[in-house]
Amino acid sequence: MSKEIILTGDRPTGPLHLGHYVGSLLNRxxxxxxxxxxxxxxxxxxxxxxxxxxxxxRSNILEVAADYLAVGIDPTKTTIFxxxxxxxxxxxxxxxxxxxxxxxxxxxxxxxxxxxxxGFGESIPVGFFIYPIHQAADITVVKGTLVPVGEDxxxxxxxxxxxxxxxxxxxxxxxxxxxKAMIPKxxxxxxxxxxxxxxxxxxxAIFLSDPADVLHKKVMSMFxxxxxxxxxDPGKIEGNTVFEYLDAFGTDTxxxxxxxxxYQRGGLGDVTVKKYLYEVLxxxxxxxxxxxxxxxxxxxxxxxxxxxxxxxxxxVAQQTMADVKKAMxxxxx
Amino acid sequence: MSKEIILTGDRPTGPLHLGHYVGSLLNRxxxxxxxxxxxxxxxxxxxxxxxxxxxxxRSNILEVAADYLAVGIDPTKTTIFxxxxxxxxxxxxxxxxxxxxxxxxxxxxxxxxxxxxxGFGESIPVGFFIYPIHQAADITVVKGTLVPVGEDxxxxxxxxxxxxxxxxxxxxxxxxxxxKAMIPKxxxxxxxxxxxxxxxxxxxAIFLSDPADVLHKKVMSMFxxxxxxxxxDPGKIEGNTVFEYLDAFGTDTxxxxxxxxxYQRGGLGDVTVKKYLYEVLxxxxxxxxxxxxxxxxxxxxxxxxxxxxxxxxxxVAQQTMADVKKAMxxxxx
Numbered sequence: 001m002s003k004e005i006i007l008t009g010d011r012p013t014g015p016l017h018l019g020h021y022v023g024s025l026l027n028r029x030x031x032x033x034x035x036x037x038x039x040x041x042x043x044x045x046x047x048x049x050x051x052x053x054x055x056x057x058r059s060n061i062l063e064v065a066a067d068y069l070a071v072g073i074d075p076t077k078t079t080i081f082x083x084x085x086x087x088x089x090x091x092x093x094x095x096x097x098x099x100x101x102x103x104x105x106x107x108x109x110x111x112x113x114x115x116x117x118x119g120f121g122e123s124i125p126v127g128f129f130i131y132p133i134h135q136a137a138d139i140t141v142v143k144g145t146l147v148p149v150g151e152d153x154x155x156x157x158x159x160x161x162x163x164x165x166x167x168x169x170x171x172x173x174x175x176x177x178x179x180k181a182m183i184p185k186x187x188x189x190x191x192x193x194x195x196x197x198x199x200x201x202x203x204x205a206i207f208l209s210d211p212a213d214v215l216h217k218k219v220m221s222m223f224x225x226x227x228x229x230x231x232x233d234p235g236k237i238e239g240n241t242v243f244e245y246l247d248a249f250g251t252d253t254x255x256x257x258x259x260x261x262x263y264q265r266g267g268l269g270d271v272t273v274k275k276y277l278y279e280v281l282x283x284x285x286x287x288x289x290x291x292x293x294x295x296x297x298x299x300x301x302x303x304x305x306x307x308x309x310x311x312x313x314x315x316v317a318q319q320t321m322a323d324v325k326k327a328m329x330x331x332x333x
Numbered sequence: 334m335s336k337e338i339i340l341t342g343d344r345p346t347g348p349l350h351l352g353h354y355v356g357s358l359l360n361r362x363x364x365x366x367x368x369x370x371x372x373x374x375x376x377x378x379x380x381x382x383x384x385x386x387x388x389x390x391r392s393n394i395l396e397v398a399a400d401y402l403a404v405g406i407d408p409t410k411t412t413i414f415x416x417x418x419x420x421x422x423x424x425x426x427x428x429x430x431x432x433x434x435x436x437x438x439x440x441x442x443x444x445x446x447x448x449x450x451x452g453f454g455e456s457i458p459v460g461f462f463i464y465p466i467h468q469a470a471d472i473t474v475v476k477g478t479l480v481p482v483g484e485d486x487x488x489x490x491x492x493x494x495x496x497x498x499x500x501x502x503x504x505x506x507x508x509x510x511x512x513k514a515m516i517p518k519x520x521x522x523x524x525x526x527x528x529x530x531x532x533x534x535x536x537x538a539i540f541l542s543d544p545a546d547v548l549h550k551k552v553m554s555m556f557x558x559x560x561x562x563x564x565x566d567p568g569k570i571e572g573n574t575v576f577e578y579l580d581a582f583g584t585d586t587x588x589x590x591x592x593x594x595x596y597q598r599g600g601l602g603d604v605t606v607k608k609y610l611y612e613v614l615x616x617x618x619x620x621x622x623x624x625x626x627x628x629x630x631x632x633x634x635x636x637x638x639x640x641x642x643x644x645x646x647x648x649v650a651q652q653t654m655a656d657v658k659k660a661m662x663x664x665x666x
Contacts, residue, residue, distance in 0.1 A: 043663065044427065051431040052503055054662040061665075084663045090423040094377065094467065098384040098460035105459060126438060126466060127431035130459060134427070170385055307666045329387040330376065330417045332394075333640045 002035050006182075007144035009040030009083075012060040013050060016067040017205035018281075019189045019198035022248060025071045027148060027184050032077040038142045038313065039073065041065070041306070043084045045134070048127045065302045067208050070292035075305045081313035082306055083138065088317035092137035092324065093130070099166045100133055100159070108132050110155045136160040140176050141317045148182045157181045173327035175320075189248060194223030194241045206281070208288055209296075215285060219278040224270045231269040242270070242277050250280050335368050339515075340477035342373030342416075345393040346383060349400040350538035351614075352522045352531035355581060358404045360481060360517050365410040371475045371646060372406065374398070374639070376417045378467070381460045398635045400541050403625035408638045414646035415639055416471065421650035425470035425657065426463070432499045433466055433492070441465050443488045469493040473509050474650045481515045490514045506660035508653075522581060527556030527574045539614070541621055542629075548618060552611040557603045564602040575603070575610050583613050 008028060010016065016025065031037055041064060046057045061082065068080060083089060105111065111132060115124055127134075132155075139147060139160050147157060157179060164176040190196055191204025198205045206218050224242050228235035237243040237260050250256045259276065262268040295302060325331045341361060343349065349358065364370055374397060379390045394415065401413060416422060438444065444465060448457055460467075465488075472480060472493050480490060490512060497509040523529055524537025531538045539551050555575050561568035570576040570593050583589045592609065595601040628635060658664045 047428075047661070048431055054504070058662045082665060084658070085665060087420040087424050090427040091420050093427060094423040094460070095380075097463060098381055098458050100459045101456045102459055102462050103456060123434045123436060125431050126433045126435055126463060127427070129435050130430060130463065133459060171387070303665070310666065325417070328380070329391045332415060332418060332636070333643065 004035050004146045005142060005144050006031055006035045006037040006146045006148065007040065007139050007142055007179075008037070008148050009042050009138075010064055011042045011046040012057055012064045013046050014060055014200040015063040015207045015209045017198055017200060017207045019191075019205065020067075021071060021208060022189045023150075023184065024148065025067075025073070028078065029072040029074075031148070032074060035146065037078045038144065039068065039078055039080045040138060041080065041082050042138070043082055044089075045083065045131065048125060048131060051125070051127075061306070062296070062299055062302050063209070065306055066292050066295040069295050069302075069305070070208060070288045075309060079312050080306060080309040082310050085310045086141060086313055086317050088314075088321040089134070089137045089141050091321060092141055093134045095324065095328065096133050096136055096163045096167070097130065099163055099170070104159075104162075105129060105132060108155050108159060110153060113152070132156055132159040133163070136163045139179050140164065141320050142313060143177050143316070143320060145177050145179050146182050147179055148184055151183060154181055167324075167327075171327040173323075175323040175327050190241050190244055192218050192222045192241060194239065206285075208285065209292055210285070211289070212282060212286070215281060216278050219274050219281065220271070222274060222277075224274075228263075228270065232266050234266040235263045235268070235270075237263055242273055245277055246273075246280065249284055250277075337368050337479045338475060338477050339364055339368045339370040339479045339481065340373065340472050340475055340512075341370070341481050342375050342471075343397055344375045344379040345390055345397045346379050347393055347533040348396040348540045348542045350531055350533060350540045352524075352538065353400075354404060354541060355522045356483075356517065357481065358400075358406070361411065362405040362407075364481070365407060368479065370411045371477065372401065372411055372413045373471060374413065374415050375471070376415055377422075378416065378464065381458060381464060384458070384460075394639070395629070395632055395635050396542070398639055399625050399628040402628050402635075402638070403541060403621045408642060412645050413639060413642040415643050418643045419474060419646055419650050421647075421654040422467070422470045422474050424654060425474055426467045428657065428661065429466050429469055429496045429500070430463065432496055432503070437492075437495075438462060438465060441488050441492060443486060446485070465489055465492040466496070469496045472512050473497065474653050475646060476510050476649070476653060478510050478512050479515050480512055481517055484516060487514055500657075500660075504660040506656075508656040508660050523574055523577055525551050525555045525574060527572065539618075541618065542625055543618070544622070545615060545619070548615060549611050552607050552614065553604070555607060555610075557607075561596075561603065565599050567599040568596045568601070568603075570596055575606055578610055579606075579613065582617055583610075 008024065028037065028039065041061055043057050043061060047054065050057055065080065111129065135156050136159060149157065161178045164178050167176050168174055188196065189198050191198040191202055192206060193204040195202065195204055206215060222241050224240050225236040243260060246256050259268060259273055263273065341357065361370065361372065374394055376390050376394060380387065383390055398413065444462065468489050469492060482490065494511045497511050500509050501507055521529065522531050524531040524535055525539060526537040528535065528537055539548060557573050557575050558569040576593060579589050592601060592606055596606065
């Protein structure tokens with residue numbers, strides 16, 4: 001097994017969807033075979049923009065845990081933990097805050113972009129502003145060396161490594177490890193409305209937990225070629241969400257190629273190809289949905305998994321904190 | 334005994350001096366009779382502008398603890414604790430960071446002033462910038478309701494109460510308590526160079542730990558009336574540090590009044606009145622110096638006092654964190 005340690009995770013603000021499945025969940029199922037992997041339920045980070053709604057965060061923790069197990073994240077191989085139960089993360093964040101200037105944080109492109117997207121304007125909560133520092137604490141508390149992230153998150157990794165280097169230099173130590181981004185090859189899955197990104201808040205997501213009838217309804221309402229009005233019309237497959245999904249999830253490439261050819265030529269109706277996509281998706285999501293229902297019906301079991309993962313993480317975090325406090329000469333009793 | 338809970342403390346960046354004695358230490362010796370009092374050694378705060386020098390902070394912790402006991406702070410009445418050993422302070426600070434905007438922090442007059450004084454310019458460390466939030470965590474972690482501070486620290490108290498009110502409102506709770514400033518009546522003691530403020534970094538301080546010969550040397554070098562050149566010249570007592578100290582520390586008011594009269598008329602030399610001040614100060618500081626030497630020679634005892642105080646504080650902090658996490662619905666296992 002590799003010596004690399006992976007940290008990844010999700011903000012528990014809603015159940016996970018097909019975009020997560022393609023973009024990160026499948027990857028984690030593979031990575032757990034080869035690496036020590038931590039998956040963090042970032043409930044404190046979720047509170048940075050849901051601080052008025054702790055119930056939402058709380059209820060989604062079990063939803064996301066059920067999603068994890070249903071897709072094959074194996075708690076005997078992957079340590080799943082709750083961010084809020086690891087006080088060492090907050091302690092590290094406070095220590096690291098001395099090593100970063102306000103000017104440096106303000107220049108962070110991820111922070112800049114997200115501030116724009118969320119429309120914070122002048123009233124950015126401090127918790128949100130300092131989140132790059134908190135994220136450095138998330139990663140280093142488990143001595144993470146590999147973080148699967150999108151390209152847009154690279155400045156976060158750079159900020160983490162700046163903190164690691166500054167800390168090690170100032171305190172003449174090597175207890176903190178630099179981390180590397182691991183950028184997955186998979187493209188982004190569009191929403192069912194054809195928009196570039198699937199998101200729960202965008203209302204265009206297919207959730208892993210959607211019942212078969214909801215899945216059917218969503219597939220039948222999917223964005224296709226808006227100029228493909230009659231069955232006999234030639235249709236476009238570029239930018240056609242149904243075909244993009246078939247490329248992402250279909251396995252019968254001969255059948256898909258035939259459908260594409262017929263659609264472009266004219267003579268294939270949206271309904272026919274959507275019914276086919278529904279079957280493709282349901283054969284993938286059906287077993288996940290079934291396993292998920294079993295887990296969701298057993299919250300005590302889910303809580304036990306989270307408890308065990310959190311305890312295991314706590315032991316590592318205590319060791320990290322002992323190393324850090326020793327380097328900072330803050331060990332006393 | 335009053336139900337109020339006092340939090341006060343010092344940054345352990347050097348041994349304490351006569352300015353501390355007059356401005357806060359004497360007050361604490363009185364307050365401990367009547368109130369539950371916590372005295373915090375703010376070693377994390379000390380690191381915000383000494384992060385490159387942890388040794389300095391570490392070595393001064395025992396110095397300051399010896400000062401405390403020497404002046405009569407009684408560990409059976411006052412709980413003395415180390416900020417760095419209470420992880421709940423960092424956890425609270427991270428929670429509170431969501432409740433304060435960057436714009437609000439930037440307007441904090443204390444932060445503004447200190448940024449100017451310390452010449453941070455554009456490169457303010459985040460740890461320093463967010464210190465008002467951290468201070469709210471210091472106070473509320475022990476459910477402090479009274480904080481002895483100077484007028485210049487009032488904005489810090491206001492920031493704390495804003496956080497308390499916002500937290501209680503958002504999470505429909507009353508677990509956090511508002512706090513009141515307790516502004517001591519005593520004036521500020523000037524430095525031995527006549528400058529308005531005594532400070533260790535200003536090089537104009539008389540330390541509680543100064544040996545008798547050092548005290549003698551400092552008193553003999555004190556700023557007086559620069560126009561009082563010959564013994565026979567009339568001298569000014571206004572702005573004359575020696576007389577200000579006599580007013581602050583002398584007990585024989587008849588003798589002091591006689592000296593003042595003679596000095597203003599002419600015929601009293603600086604050396605005579607300085608020798609008298611030396612005796613006044615040495616009769617105050619001699620016993621403190623002696624007790625201090627005994628404590629300083631017994632670091633194990635000092636560490637035991639700090640350990641016990643920290644353990645007691647930790648129990649209170651755990652209770653506060655349990656209350657806070659319950660309100661935020663972050664209790665899981």
